[in-house]
Amino acid sequence: MSSPSHVxxxxxxxxxxxxxxxxxxxxxxxxxxxxxxxxxxxxxERLDAVRVVxxxxxxxxxxxxxxxxxxxGDRFTGVLAxxxxxxxxLDDLGLPTVxxxxxxxxxxxxxxxxxERGFAYAxxxxxxxxxxxxxxxxxxxxxxxxxxxLTRVLREYGEERFARKIAAAVVRERAKEPFTTxxxxxxxxxxxxxxxxxxxxGHPAKRTFQALRMEVNDELAVLRRALPAAIDAVxxxxxxxxxxxxxxxxxxxxxxxxxxxxxxxxxxxPFVPEGHExxxxxxxxxxxxxxPEEISQNPRAASVRLRAVxxxxxxxxxx
Numbered sequence: 423m424s425s426p427s428h429v430x431x432x433x434x435x436x437x438x439x440x441x442x443x444x445x446x447x448x449x450x451x452x453x454x455x456x457x458x459x460x461x462x463x464x465x466x467e468r469l470d471a472v473r474v475v476x477x478x479x480x481x482x483x484x485x486x487x488x489x490x491x492x493x494x495g496d497r498f499t500g501v502l503a504x505x506x507x508x509x510x511x512l513d514d515l516g517l518p519t520v521x522x523x524x525x526x527x528x529x530x531x532x533x534x535x536x537x538e539r540g541f542a543y544a545x546x547x548x549x550x551x552x553x554x555x556x557x558x559x560x561x562x563x564x565x566x567x568x569x570x571x572l573t574r575v576l577r578e579y580g581e582e583r584f585a586r587k588i589a590a591a592v593v594r595e596r597a598k599e600p601f602t603t604x605x606x607x608x609x610x611x612x613x614x615x616x617x618x619x620x621x622x623x624g625h626p627a628k629r630t631f632q633a634l635r636m637e638v639n640d641e642l643a644v645l646r647r648a649l650p651a652a653i654d655a656v657x658x659x660x661x662x663x664x665x666x667x668x669x670x671x672x673x674x675x676x677x678x679x680x681x682x683x684x685x686x687x688x689x690x691x692p693f694v695p696e697g698h699e700x701x702x703x704x705x706x707x708x709x710x711x712x713x714p715e716e717i718s719q720n721p722r723a724a725s726v727r728l729r730a731v732x733x734x735x736x737x738x739x740x741x
Contacts, residue, residue, distance in 0.1 A: 430460035431723045432712055436524065436663055437464050439705060439730045443522045443661040444472045451522040452477065452512070452655070454505035454648065459487035461524060466494045473497050475520070477511060479504045479554040504554070506647035512655060519657035527645065528667040546605035551631075551638045560634040564601040569593045579642075579670070580633030588614050588630060604631075632668070642670055649678040653702065656733045661705060663730040672709060672727040679704060679731045701737050705730035 430436075444451055444465065449472050453462045456476035465472055476491070476498065478484045484500050491498040501511050505525065512520065549561040558566075567575070569589045576585035591614045592601070601607055608627045612620065620626045636642065652662045662679075666672040682702040712723035 429720045429722070430464070431526065431665060431720065431726050432710075432716070432728055433461065433464055435710065435728065436461055436526075436665070437468055439663050439728075440465060440522045440524065440661060441469060443656075443659055443732065444469050446521065446659075447471050449473070449521040450475060450517060451524065452508065452520050452652075453524050453526075454508060454652070455524070455526045456487050456500065457483055457526065459490045461526060462487070462498065463491060466491065466497055474499070475511070475515065475517075476500045477503050477505050477508070481555065504644055506644045506651065508648055508651045508655060519660070520655050521657060521660045523652040523656060523660075523662045525645075525648070525652070525662075525664040527641075527665060527671050546603050549601060549604055549607065549634075551635045553639045558638060560638050561601050563634055563637055564592055564607070565596050575637045576630060576633045578633070579636040579668075580629035581669070582629040582633065583619065584615050636668070642674065645671060645674055649674065653678065653682050653731070653733075658733050658736060661730055661732045664728070666709075666727045666729075667722075667725045672729075675727075675729050676709070679729055682731060699735060701735050702731045702733050705732050 440451060443449070449469075451462075451465055451472055451474050453459075453465075453474055453476045456462060456478040459476065462474045462476050466474055474491075474494075474497065476484070476487060478487065478500070479502070481502060484502055488498075488500045491500075499515065501515075503511050508523070512518070549559060549564065551560040563575070564572070569586075569592075572589035572592055573585045576582040576588055582588065588611065591610055592607075595601075595606075595610060604627075607630070611627045611630055615626045649662075649664075656662060664675045666675055679702075683700045683704050685700055706729050709727035709729055711728070712720075712726050717724045
């Protein structure tokens, strides 16, 4: 099996955003997307009193991260779960609230760099793309969805202009032989996407592979459930920090944070009555991006959008 590498995106900025919330005895951070543990390792190294609970749906990622973080002893706890199970995880650990929650969304190095997982289009590999070990694979999606469903997935999750054309070709070609590996799909995409479009916007397979991955792992629905749970879980002074890599993900984060920080009074009221202040405040102004220098060293940082909120009062349960 090939070995993954791991370069955390915006590492210093993420730790800096979390540090004020974690600078207290007994502070707890939940890393909802543990991966290979890069962000968690930095937090544990730089903030001596913090305990980290790391959640991942991928058993292999959890194993590797556990080995990496073993020197921190009982300051790290790994949990096999999908991050929309955040509340259940905290209940099982006897944690009514925590001080920080981190999401680093999208595909991790654990999946992307291991050829056998089928996330990358640069090498021929089985069309799996499951972040965990259960449920339908990307091959199942390609071989069973009708043309309309495939078009929706490619258009919505991949923002693919040629979604209908690609879907029709997939249906046509699978009638001859089912799709099993990535090389045949990449070949189809080169054939169906016009040459001028192939010369811009990165690899022509990028959008389709992204769309399949998001469909297989139900990523937007999981995020839609997880964000309110994270907002509700942080105590006063606690922060939720999210790194998104897709416009639909970032839109969900922006909407959830806007709802949590919105004033619960009429717009024309000249003052805010006591008890009606927002329960949370925005820490970042809009979405922060990686610097050109970081992008040149780590191309995965090019599409990152970073947002953070802090709880300032109790109450204001997320919808």
